Amino acid sequence: MSEKVFQVHVERLARSLGWSIYHTHDSRRSQPGYPDLHLWHPGHGQLFRELKTMKGKQSVEQLAVEKTLRAAGADVDVWRPSDLDGRILDELRGKLGA
Template sequence: MTRFPVLTAAEHRLKMCNEWTEQQLQDKITQLAKELGWLVYHTHDSRRSDPGWPDLVLVHPVRHRLIIWELKSKKGRATPAQLVWITALRTAGVTVGIKRPEDWANESIQRALQGVNP
């Protein structure tokens, strides 16, 4: 009899989320953010822009919050230009960071958008 490993609900969720592409993560974040009243900006074609600008800019007009996120798949890595922008924005006091599918699985993205934990 073959036995399969038993996953907890959290382990299963993480496994499923870690299969997402960067685009799938962006779609989930964008949908939830808009449902929660955030304005969402994404540069769709960055080929003519300076390199490194993060993927999503989120502004909540009622809560007066600004969040800027670079999105990566499970194995994706930030470029040096992206790290320069992230560091500069953080130094300027902006809530900025890199988000991955695991952050959706552990619900830290959802908490940030709900204003529970920026």
């Protein structure tokens, strides 16, 4: 599954559960390494998620941003297509307390 198709699936699922999503559509003029998705749900917190194909690897910049976001207390991680079989839904629902 391509990263683009994967992202469509993730965004649909998140929105169906009431999450808002920010995605930089043209990253050429943005902070290098910023995660693909910033998700938030009023009263339920925020998620920063990098989306990768099954073989995709994070860049040096992505790893550095992840480290600083985590140090700041952010919930930051990587999701892959194999995570659609439960992990992503579990994390979105878990944030909702379900």
